[in-house]
Amino acid sequence: MKILVCISHVPDTTSKINFTNGDSEFDTNGVQFVINPNDEFGLTRAIWFQEQQGANVTVVNVGGPETEATLRKALAIGANEAIRVNANPTDGFFVAKQLAEVIKNGGYDLVIAGRESLDFNGGMVPGMIAGLTNSNFVNSCIGLTVEGNNAKAVREIDGGKETVATTLPLIIGAQKGLVEEKDLRIPNMRGIMTARTKALTILEPVAADTTTKAVKFEKPAPKSAVKLISPDNLDELINLLHNEAKVI
Numbered sequence: 250m251k252i253l254v255c256i257s258h259v260p261d262t263t264s265k266i267n268f269t270n271g272d273s274e275f276d277t278n279g280v281q282f283v284i285n286p287n288d289e290f291g292l293t294r295a296i297w298f299q300e301q302q303g304a305n306v307t308v309v310n311v312g313g314p315e316t317e318a319t320l321r322k323a324l325a326i327g328a329n330e331a332i333r334v335n336a337n338p339t340d341g342f343f344v345a346k347q348l349a350e351v352i353k354n355g356g357y358d359l360v361i362a363g364r365e366s367l368d369f370n371g372g373m374v375p376g377m378i379a380g381l382t383n384s385n386f387v388n389s390c391i392g393l394t395v396e397g398n399n400a401k402a403v404r405e406i407d408g409g410k411e412t413v414a415t416t417l418p419l420i421i422g423a424q425k426g427l428v429e430e431k432d433l434r435i436p437n438m439r440g441i442m443t444a445r446t447k448a449l450t451i452l453e454p455v456a457a458d459t460t461t462k463a464v465k466f467e468k469p470a471p472k473s474a475v476k477l478i479s480p481d482n483l484d485e486l487i488n489l490l491h492n493e494a495k496v497i
Contacts, residue, residue, distance in 0.1 A: 250304040250395065250417075252295045253355060255348055255362035255374070256323055257285035258316040261439035262367070268466045275313075275368075275466070284319055287363025293433050294393060295361055296327040296445035302395070305329050311338045311347045317449065324444035325436035331447065336454035339462075345377030345455035352382050357418065359400075364389055364422035385415045386480070391426030 260266065261281040269276045284292070290389065298304040308323040309332040310316045320331040334347045352360055360382075365372035379386035391410070392403030400419050403412050436444070478486045491497045 250298065250302060251302060251355065251357045252298060252304050252306045252359045252361065253307045253352060253357040253369075253425060254288065254292045254295050254306060254323070254328065255360065255378075256288050256292070256308045256319060257363060257366040257368070258282050258310060258312050258319045259285045259367040266468070272465050272467065275465055282319060283316075284301060284322060285363050285366045285368075287367075287424050288361075288423075289362060289433060290425055290427045291361035291421070292323055292328065293428045295359075295421065296434065298327075298359075298395065299327065304359075307332060308336070309348060309351055311336055311454075313337065313345045320449060321444050324447045324449070325440040326434045327440065329447065331449045332452060333449065334452050334454055336346065339459045340370045342377060342460045343371035343457045344379060345374045346464050348374070349378045349381035349432045349440055351452070355495070359395065359417060360384070360420040361423050362420065364424040372422075377497060379420040382418070382420070384418045384420045386420045386422075387413060387415065388422035390421040390423050393421060393427065399455075402478045 259282060261283045264280045267276040268274060268321060270411050276277070287423050295304065295306045306328045307330050307390055308320055308328045310320055311334040313335065317333060318334060326329055332351060334351065336343070336347060338344045348362075360378065362375040362378065364375065375388060376386060378384075387402040387404055388400050389405045391405050393426065394401050395417070399414065401414050402421060405424070410483065476489065478489065487497070
């Protein structure tokens, strides 16, 4: 089985986020980047298929040279090879178009993409690449087994879980629950050294329209100061809860 895992290069949640050019562009200065958490759950599941069923695991990213450290980490975790599409990921459709081309040329049986990326939370790419490649698709996937050409997926739905049966080729939108957090892999020294010798192929992008453009980003409004009310002043507390917090 050939598995392709789509990897997004996203800011660490501990990084301080700023914007430039009139708040229309993300400022990468001083920002630490990591594998997108939803993608990491998917990668860990792919490595399980590699160890248990002999699958070949390739990781792919659409981005510039700065993303190669993230791809090398994925190789150190256990992926067999990596692909970088040498392009700026301008929007979800552009990224999906590039990934669809990789999928068509690679003949992959299973494509695992994170349900959404931690930075823009668009949640568009997995469904788009399924449409562009005419593949079966299961989103919000929290469980997956494959036997031969048949797959069984568990997806999170409002108020519960849904189990669906489908066939390969399959694209899933992975999320937390596909594996447990305790099962996530940390690269060891052997993995890091081996990753240096694994293939990292650089592909030029195919022509694709950029259909959306970020006009402006805004940070959440700062939290207001806490008001302390004396326990003896219940009338003031009720007034604030009613007129300011509007919770009663």
